[in-house]
Amino acid sequence: MKLKDKVALVTGAGSGIGRAIAQLFAEEGARVIANDVREEAAKETVAAISSGGCAIQADVADSAQVRAMFAQIEREFGTLDVLVNNAGIGTAGSSGANRDRIRERSDARMAEMLSGQGIQTHWDITQEMSDEAWHRMIAVHLNGTFFCTREALKLMSRRNQGAIINMSSVAALMGLDTVPHYSAAKAGILGFTRAVAREMGSRKIRVNAICPGFIDTPMTQPISPMMRAATVARTPLGRWAEPVEVARTALFLASDDSAFFTGQWLSPNGGLFIG
Numbered sequence: 001m002k003l004k005d006k007v008a009l010v011t012g013a014g015s016g017i018g019r020a021i022a023q024l025f026a027e028e029g030a031r032v033i034a035n036d037v038r039e040e041a042a043k044e045t046v047a048a049i050s051s052g053g054c055a056i057q058a059d060v061a062d063s064a065q066v067r068a069m070f071a072q073i074e075r076e077f078g079t080l081d082v083l084v085n086n087a088g089i090g091t092a093g094s095s096g097a098n099r100d101r102i103r104e105r106s107d108a109r110m111a112e113m114l115s116g117q118g119i120q121t122h123w124d125i126t127q128e129m130s131d132e133a134w135h136r137m138i139a140v141h142l143n144g145t146f147f148c149t150r151e152a153l154k155l156m157s158r159r160n161q162g163a164i165i166n167m168s169s170v171a172a173l174m175g176l177d178t179v180p181h182y183s184a185a186k187a188g189i190l191g192f193t194r195a196v197a198r199e200m201g202s203r204k205i206r207v208n209a210i211c212p213g214f215i216d217t218p219m220t221q222p223i224s225p226m227m228r229a230a231t232v233a234r235t236p237l238g239r240w241a242e243p244v245e246v247a248r249t250a251l252f253l254a255s256d257d258s259a260f261f262t263g264q265w266l267s268p269n270g271g272l273f274i275g
């Protein structure tokens with residue numbers, strides 16, 4: 001029971017990695033507050049884990065909704081020990097047409113690469129990206145992480161303790177060619193993690209990040225089989241991971257096992273990025 005009686009908020013807990021973190025934290029004794037922009041999804045997580053927590057619907061990109069969520073947490077729990085800033089969007093932040101275009105181009109590029117005659121199909125993603133797609137990606141990941149962290153610190157500062165875990169990505173470390181906006185947002189999260197870790201050290205509030213490689217979740221389902229095979233081929237351990245493998249990293253960073261870790265990133269990525 002590494003999180004016995006701890007109060008933990010997991011954003012984006014209605015699916016994938018967030019749901020796996022909520023589940024594992026509950027198994028380790030935490031009261032888990034499952035946030036998601038999709039209310040039903042958050043409720044399903046809470047029903048599945050029975051942790052004495054609750055579900056709260058809120059869009060983390062909206063600071064008023066985030067403030068309301070933390071007001072509810074303060075009323076119902078009086079404190080917060082752990083925050084996992086996990087909510088996120090992939091190419092779902094783009095239109096379906098964009099997704100289809102990326103898929104078509106990725107398959108064409110793979111075929112051209114294998115033919116050995118050079119790549120003629122260009123990505124051209126940045127030059128075609130709309131303001132809206134860019135802003136939404138930054139809003140959910142970077143603004144959302146800031147909005148939730150700002151409110152969490154107010155609660156954690158009362159007792160001078162707490163652990164914050166920010167979900168970044170290998171995209172922050174190596175850049176992913178199909179998602180420049182996602183890579184930028186995730187890299188911004190790493191800079192934010194380092195700065196807030198330094199700022200909050202005197203209050204014994206630890207702030208760390210996780211940079212997962214490719215994980216099997218609804219977010220990565222739109223990736224074409226050919227593209228998936230290519231990412232597996234680039235991964236020394238030769239596979240994608242299950243969400244629980246990221247959840248175990250989050251548990252480490254949330255618990256006292258990582259008491260001397262702050263401002264760090266850990267990357268469960270099968271060797272895709274070795275830095």
Ligand SMILES: NC(=O)c1ccc[n+]([C@@H]2O[C@H](COP(=O)([O-])OP(=O)(O)OC[C@H]3O[C@@H](n4cnc5c(N)ncnc54)[C@H](O)[C@@H]3O)[C@@H](O)[C@H]2O)c1
Pocket residue numbers: 011012013014015016017018035036037038041058059060061086087088089090140144167168169170211212213214215216217218219220
């Ligand atoms: N799956 C991967 O390969 C992978 C790799 C690296 C990092 N990540 C990161 O891990 C996190 C979880 O991703 P996942 O793969 O589990 O995705 P997912 O799509 O399965 O789950 C994301 C959840 O976040 C919720 N969400 C989206 N926007 C939100 C908002 N504005 N406010 C509140 N909730 C919101 C969604 O409704 C969904 O339930 C994301 O930050 C993602 O960028 C994923």
